[in-house]
Amino acid sequence: MNSVKQPIYLDYNATTPCDPRVVQAMLPYFTEIYGNPANGLHVLGRKAALAVETAREQVANLIKARSNEIFFTSGATESNHLAILGTAEFAPASRRKVITCAIEHKAVLEPCKRLAERGFEVVILPVDENGMVRLSDLEKALDNNTFLVSIQSANNEIGTLQPISNITSMAHHYGALVHTDAAQAAGKIPVDVNEWEVDLLSISAHKMYGPKGIGALYVRGGRRKIPIRPILEGGGQENGLRAGTLNVPGIVGFGAACEIAIAEMPTEAIRIQSLRDELEKNLLENISNLRINARYAPRLPNTISLTFEGEEADALLARLPQLMMSTG
Ligand SMILES: Cc1ncc(COP(=O)(O)O)c(C=O)c1O
Incomplete structure (x- = not known):
């Protein structure tokens, strides 16, 4: 079994990768x-x-x-x-x-x-x-x-x-x-x-x-x-x-x-929002001290903001080096 955990990039509001089609252009x-x-x-x-x-x-x-x-x-x-x-x-x-x-x-x-x-x-x-x-x-x-x-x-x-x-x-x-x-x-x-x-x-x-x-x-x-x-x-x-x-x-x-955004936003927004919503649901089902910030506000389809009561965000992320996220 491969014990090396794959990095997971969840920091798209900080910056996104360049789309290969953009690079080609x-x-x-x-x-x-x-x-x-x-x-x-x-x-x-x-x-x-x-x-x-x-x-x-x-x-x-x-x-x-x-x-x-x-x-x-x-x-x-x-x-x-x-x-x-x-x-x-x-x-x-x-x-x-x-x-x-x-x-x-x-x-x-x-x-x-x-x-x-x-x-x-x-x-x-x-x-x-x-x-x-x-x-x-x-x-x-x-x-x-x-x-x-x-x-x-x-x-x-x-x-x-x-x-x-x-x-x-x-x-x-x-x-x-x-x-x-x-x-x-x-x-x-x-x-x-x-x-x-x-x-x-x-x-x-x-x-x-x-x-x-x-x-x-x-x-x-x-x-x-x-x-x-x-x-x-x-x-x-x-x-x-x-x-x-x-x-x-x-x-x-x-x-x-x-x-690309004009052509793909309508489908991408739905796809990403459904992934985001599923992630939020799974997290809420499994973690008791979790709060999802602005959950019921109108918000971007790609964004998830979490508060773990009693946990320091930076300390938490330091324990999860394969997760690439921002704190704020
Ligand atoms: C809301 C908002 N405004 C401005 C900026 C700065 O953008 P740029 O990196 O293009 O200067 C950012 C990026 O961090 C942002 O999220």
């Missing part, structure tokens, strides 16, 4: 079509530019946006910074409040902290026991001084889905912009920027079987509709919003991952 852009898409004077530059625009269309399709509303970045961290810090640059003097929530990723909380240092009032809404923002708390916090509401679409640890459409209509009533960090939602559940009516939305390829180091920021109506100042300036790429030579293989891989 990327390969020619490392060694054959390596031109700089900013240079339309030769065929390799033009081919690279064409591939970038095809990928932009694929990414836009995933979230029901227009391709001129998609700006490539290095990932959701950068997209969140660009959304929050970039729009704050043009916040009118009469609007100096930002509203976010306690379970945001640090890639949202840190730029909000930066704004607090610059004199903005930052309101961090608490969440209920399921990780949901209470709309009554949001209503109390909103006023005509609010410039931005940034609430995640889906949480990375417990998977809770926030009521983004409700949040947007409330925030827009007060004339505030809405940003959502959809790094965990995109590719796992349907994301429709028009249904949600968000102004800015961050996504990341490596959370959905794409490569690491590439993401995008959706900006409603492009740069002219939502005033936003670049963080990185230089060569004027991405319509002047994000300078730097484009990561063409990464962008092509991101586009391929989006196309």
